[in-house]
Amino acid sequence: MTYLPLLCQHCANAPCIKACPEDAIKRRDDGLVWIDPEECTGCGLCEEACPYDVIYMNGELGIAQKCTGCAHRVDEGALPRCAEVCPHDAIVFGDEADSVFSEDEHGATLEVYHPEYQAEPRVYWKGLPKPWIAGTVVDPVSDEVISDVAITSVDLFEDGSVTALSDEFGDFWIRRMEKGRKYRLEIRKEGYEDFLAIVTTDGDQDLGNVCLKRTR
Numbered sequence: 279m280t281y282l283p284l285l286c287q288h289c290a291n292a293p294c295i296k297a298c299p300e301d302a303i304k305r306r307d308d309g310l311v312w313i314d315p316e317e318c319t320g321c322g323l324c325e326e327a328c329p330y331d332v333i334y335m336n337g338e339l340g341i342a343q344k345c346t347g348c349a350h351r352v353d354e355g356a357l358p359r360c361a362e363v364c365p366h367d368a369i370v371f372g373d374e375a376d377s378v379f380s381e382d383e384h385g386a387t388l389e390v391y392h393p394e395y396q397a398e399p400r401v402y403w404k405g406l407p408k409p410w411i412a413g414t415v416v417d418p419v420s421d422e423v424i425s426d427v428a429i430t431s432v433d434l435f436e437d438g439s440v441t442a443l444s445d446e447f448g449d450f451w452i453r454r455m456e457k458g459r460k461y462r463l464e465i466r467k468e469g470y471e472d473f474l475a476i477v478t479t480d481g482d483q484d485l486g487n488v489c490l491k492r493t494r
């Protein structure tokens with residue numbers, strides 16, 4: 279299970295803004311997107327339009343609401359509350375041109391969440407969840423797990439492969455695969471026949487017990 283704190287992505291091409299018939303959703307010069315409570319009629323169209331599902335209806339006030347990026351605090355020179363109170367400094371707020379928003383400490387490019395929505399989100403992520411392939415390698419004859427088995431995933435779209443070894447419980451876990459790809463999984467151990475399979479990472483893939491046949 280993976281947890282992801284999801285807030286308004288303050289999209290540069292925000293479908294919520296286009297969906298609102300009252301022009302109640304606005305983008306400030308600094309890029310923060312906010313809903314004007316004076317103009318919102320509570321029709322709910324923006325809630326349906328937001329691909330990130332981060333707008334909710336305030337039934338009591340009869341209006342739509344969402345993260346404002348704490349625009350009121352930013353105007354006073356303060357950080358958004360979440361960035362201020364996070365004990366792990368997991369949230370950084372600032373000028374998009376700052377290098378901290380372009381790459382991580384290892385030089386890897388930061389990502390946006392669901393770029394395929396084409397909303398041009400302006401929240402940048404480090405370590406977004408990626409699909410994984412996992413399983414347990416088993417010898418059905420001895421009814422024992424097999425450790426130190428080489429499990430290789432070969433990307434069928436690009437050059438490259440990743441190899442992991444099964445641990446003392448026979449478990450293997452290949453992490454951070456690309457979503458929506460096909461991989462050839464090769465499971466090899468001396469004394470056993472090769473196990474080959476095509477795995478599609480349209481989600482996490484738990485292969486369960488993978489039984490290897492002995493060669494003799």
Ligand code: SF4
Pocket residue numbers: 285286287288289292293294295311327328329330331332333344397
């Ligand atoms: S995340 Fe949703 S609510 Fe926020 S700007 Fe984008 S479309 Fe609008």
Ligand code: SF4
Pocket residue numbers: 297298299300301302303313317318319320321322323324325341342
């Ligand atoms: S709920 Fe308010 S902000 Fe959302 S589309 Fe309707 S009028 Fe616009």
